[in-house]
Amino acid sequence: MNLQHEPDVAFGVHPNLGVAAAVADDRPSLEEGLRKYHFRYSQDLDIYLLPDDTPHNTAVRTVARATRDFQDAGFSVAADPRIMLPPPIPTADGVPAREPVPGQSLTALTSQLHGLRRSADIAEILEQILDQHQGAVGDLEEFIDTAAAWCERLDTPNGRELSLRLRTIAHHVAFLGDQLVDARLDLAVMPEVTPEDAPPLAEMPLPKRHDFLPAAHTARARAAVSSSPHCPADVSPAARASAQPQATAPSSRRTR
Incomplete structure (x- = not known):
């Protein structure tokens, strides 16, 4: 250079x-x-x-x-x-490798929305997200499918179960892509243009997301006590002792 x-x-x-x-x-x-x-x-x-x-x-x-x-x-x-430029994704023998292309940032596309005024412009942004070769939806589906294959390769009951769950999630992502395609088609034919006196997009309140904290907390807690190939479960002697049934008769006193 x-x-x-x-x-x-x-x-x-x-x-x-x-x-x-x-x-x-x-x-x-x-x-x-x-x-x-x-x-x-x-x-x-x-x-x-x-x-x-x-x-x-x-x-x-x-x-x-x-x-x-x-x-x-x-x-x-x-x-x-x-x-x-990302590295190519490994493929099996005889399967053509997907050509690596620079990834598109969803953050950049979201920022781009703030400067658009026509419905057709929003449709073009969605088209980039749905692009078969470098769209975010397809990339996410492929990532989840690959993660599912990784879990299945463990050849354990937990691995196979998690693989099925991940493949189900991948199907949900594919369904999301279908719904976004319908939304893009609707946007493409809408003649609407943002009024000149419309407030800035940054000042518009966004819909509140559902609170998934309890489910996420449960999943993290379950993962924390489960074993993995790299971190096998090893319960401490004190914990094992506390888990053993008591030989003495149970007390009628309530405990917290």
Whole structure:
């Protein structure tokens, strides 16, 4: 990358080693800033590298946060846009791999809604979410299906049960996609335009979401006491003792 003005820090992608960073000079503040985000210097390559097992999303967030910190400190930063390109999803032999494309941020699309005035414009946003190749709905369904396959691979009763639950959730996501398609078609044919004197979208009250806290709390509590391949259940001796039936006759006194 040849720039007229060399940046203080440049982020890029090494073909074999993942996300990398280079600095214009050996100022300690630059190296300290990179080490804060777990970049380590490679003397052979004269660049800084993230650990080779860093997940893609983690690497993207790391570059974004490091860039913001460097810019706030007055340094100039350049970043290769290919950092945003996700790795391909592994596939079985004979199955064509899906070409990786830069993901679309739902946050960015939600922000975009605030500047739109026509119903047809909203329909175009929904079309991006429903896109077969890079839409959020399809990606979510594929993620849940893959998580279900992971659980099924455990080959345990709990794993198979959770796999079925996840596949049911994936069906719900697919149903949600069908409902969004209907909504997009309705928006596409609506001639309505937002009135000029309409209040800003940010000032409109959003519908209250249902409170799922009790169910979520129950699920977390169940997960906390269940075993997993990486964290087998191991009840302490004191807990096992308290769980044993008492040999003495039960007392008639109420206990809390």
